[in-house]
Amino acid sequence: MPVSIRVNGTSLSLVHKFSTGVSIATIPDVCKTPSPGGPVPVPYPNIANSITLSNGTSTVKGDKAMAANKGSKFALSNGDNAGVAGGVKSSTFMKEATWILYSFDVKMDGKNATRLTDKMFHNAENAANLGGVLQNPVIVAALGQELGDQICTAICDTRDEADEGTIPSKKYPTLQSRVASKLSSGFPLYKPKKLDLFVEMTWKIAKRVGGTFVGIMSEGRALSNGLPAPGSLFRGLAAGRGAPGTTFRPDFTVLKDAAKPANFDNVKSFVEVKFKGDTPTANQQLAKERLGAKNAGKYQQIEESDCACD
Incomplete structure (x- = not known):
């Protein structure tokens, strides 16, 4: 689905369920992984996509889709699938990505809207993407x-x-x-x-x-x-x-x-x-x-x- 809504700046597009947004953790997702000698910490990549967006807007839509705002999440992540004993901080794997940054002056359903390049935590805050969400600009x-x-x-x-x-x-x-x-x-x-x-x-x-x-x-x-x-x-x-x-x-x-x-x-x-x-x-x-x-x-x-x- 096209992204037609700009939030701040000249090209920062709104993140919504169908905006094809992708967040790739820049800080490794270190998860405990089974081994013959017991669980060992292993750094994994972690990727989350906007198609799994949940807890977003319900009354206000972005391009006719649920929009991402403060408190919403990409409900599923991948890349750390083998770390079944869980993250060293979160004790989970393949869990949600949540927002670190968002617009400070644009709100949807009363909560701050999120945009292209906004940073995210990954796997229940076990890792983070400090490069920001990638998707098409307007x-x-x-x-x-x-x-x-x-x-x-x-x-x-x-x-x-x-x-x-x-x-x-x-x-x-x-x-x-x-x-x-x-x-x-x-x-x-x-x-x-x-x-x-x-x-x-x-x-x-x-x-x-x-x-x-x-x-x-x-x-x-x-x-x-x-x-x-x-x-x-x-x-x-x-x-x-x-x-x-x-x-x-x-x-x-x-x-x-x-x-x-x-x-x-x-x-x-x-x-x-x-x-x-x-x-x-x-x-x-x-x-x-x-x-x-x-x-x-x-x-x-x-x-x-x-x-x-x-």
Whole structure:
């Protein structure tokens, strides 16, 4: 479900049951684990998702769903499943994630609303996520109205073509490839029509959370402003061949300044387009996680339902 409600700032989206929020403990979840010599403490990862939200709002909704507020929780966590003797502090495993931070001036059902990047305790306060919840920021805040409208127009036109049965096709094997072609020269080079909007550009995923992504660029081609052009689709695929989980290719890369090179510092947003029934790939999910809370605003997923197509 799209996230359309902003709470404070310019892109902090409201956490609700269907906001696809994920909280990953940055402090290990140390749980006692059975061994032949008796239980031993073992550090585990711990991950909780907004789909398990409970004790949230009942009268006020966010995007027609239960919203997260102070006192609510992600009721189930995973990663410490083997620590059946319980956390060293909580004596539990796979238990709830609860809020450390929240908005101080925005309330829902009389309690403080929670947002993208707000920190959480994990496994009944046995661990914590000090990086904050990850989920999509609000679209207009992340992309701007003009670009958001252009991408949504391409999405809606593509949906019409799909309903007419003209795509998918040999030329456009996926709906996303058709959307990408509407805003570029098309397969396989996807030469951009706008110098601040690169299409199907491949990026090397950072090796650690919060690290730098590196764009795969052409060795010989240049854009009209003289800067290096993104590598072709084939060059991007070759860079990632044999190394699963090292690259991802967002549908669009939006730059902050078209007059500057397409490097990570100049990236405003990586945009993924999803139609009904689509789910993020493993590499897309990894990229989102590696961006971390610091760069959470750089990852934007636009769903067909966001665009209010007729």
